[in-house]
Amino acid sequence: MQFSGTEKYIAPPELSVAVNAAVTLQRPLLVKGEPGTGKTELARQVAAGLGLPIIEWHVKSTTKAQQGLYEYDAVSRLRDSQLGDPRVHDVANYIRKGKLWQAFEADHKVVLLIDEIDKADIEFPNDLLQELDRMEFHVYETGETVAARHRPVVIITSNNEKELPDAFLRRCFFHYIRFPExxxxxxxxxxxxxxxxxxxxxxxxxxxxxxxxxxxxxxxxxxxxxxxxxxxxxxxxxxxxxxxxxxxxxxxxxxxxxxxxxxxxxxxxxxxxxxxxxx
Known part of the structure; x- marks a missing residue:
């Protein structure tokens, strides 16, 4: 799997090298650069160039890492129990799968975009260390472990609004998109x-x-x-x-x-x- 740009995306040689190195190393590709240099579009074009589907997780200031894994809807379960709904007996009915879960359970390799990671709280990257490193996580409510069927190509973008933790940076292949000549x-x-x-x-x-x-x-x-x-x-x-x-x-x-x-x-x-x- 080699990326060299697409008809709609001009990728300088050093950017293609970074993408292919991250794919070979099976490491997340951390892409930084000033806003408007095509970081988000890069992930979409990598997916198109490699012939893979893409799953996009757009991070906001209120986003928590847990949301990328799953969310347990305890409120809905409580309401259903009061109404006598038989669904309450299976906790899995109240588990909402996050973007990482969707990428891990996909039948084929996918590109996973984690967009603008620096918008979230400083603990956000640290909370994803193990999941991105081991490509699995545990669902406490059901007792199951979700492991990636096919290791996704992970592309993480940052506008440099916050410094990212060293432990997180060590697990990534880094590339800074310079403004084009x-x-x-x-x-x-x-x-x-x-x-x-x-x-x-x-x-x-x-x-x-x-x-x-x-x-x-x-x-x-x-x-x-x-x-x-x-x-x-x-x-x-x-x-x-x-x-x-x-x-x-x-x-x-x-x-x-x-x-x-x-x-x-x-x-x-x-x-x-x-x-x-x-x-």
């Missing part, structure tokens, strides 16, 4: 917009990198934001000349797709003001 970014754009005119793309990328490289930005625009911006440019049928800015004009057309907070907009407005004063 211009040539790679051009290839990514051509996958999504194959009919875009080269001159328009040249002008858009020039302005995008100028914006991204501006010092003091709170949030640099990402690949996904570039794609949104280009979609708007194409929808408006803008030309390279339309995109070009006048002297002293700093913000690009439709900049709301690229800049996502008022501090960054204010920064460029200040730069524009200073440029006009110097003329």
């Amino acid at each position: 211009a040539d790679t970014l051009r290839a990514i754009v051509n996958v999504h917009f194959p009919d875009i005119k080269p001159r328009l793309l040249d002008e858009a990328l020039t302005q995008f990198f100028e914006l991204r490289d501006a010092p003091g930005l709170k949030k640099k625009p990402s690949t996904s934001e570039l794609l949104d911006w280009l979609k708007l440019i194409l929808a408006e049928d803008l030309t390279p000349e339309d995109l070009r800015r006048d002297a002293g004009e700093i913000l690009p057309r439709l900049h709301g797709a690229l800049l996502k907070n008022e501090q960054d907009v204010a920064l460029f407005e200040k730069l524009a003001f200073m440029a006009r004063r110097q003329r």
Whole structure:
């Protein structure tokens, strides 16, 4: 099983190496990178490239590790016992299977995505150590042990909002997705917009990198934001000349797709003001 990208996903060589190394080592692949660099989409494209189904577990700030294994619905069981429902005699009727359980009991190998693990409590990764390492867990209510029929390909994403525990990191193969170089970014754009005119793309990328490289930005625009911006440019049928800015004009057309907070907009407005004063 070798991953080298798909028709819809341009994977740099080092990223393909990381995916294949994690598969060979049977270790979770921990993928970090700034938001919008395609970490979540990577898992979906790995599944597509390897011909495997995918199970997605999107982590929130309130998510507990136990939810990935199973949840016992004691409230429903109590209610049913009061109503005389015969289902109460089998506790298994009140066990809700989590994403890990679904991946472990699948008839075929699957890709398991644990998305944005750093959103959860700091204990969340530690609580999954044994389950991801041994690929099994115990269900106390029924007394059964659930073991993986086929070891899933586990891909874990993080936006680096929290530091992950060392014990967890030791069990993962790590890869940081760097922001794409211009040539790679051009290839990514051509996958999504194959009919875009080269001159328009040249002008858009020039302005995008100028914006991204501006010092003091709170949030640099990402690949996904570039794609949104280009979609708007194409929808408006803008030309390279339309995109070009006048002297002293700093913000690009439709900049709301690229800049996502008022501090960054204010920064460029200040730069524009200073440029006009110097003329």
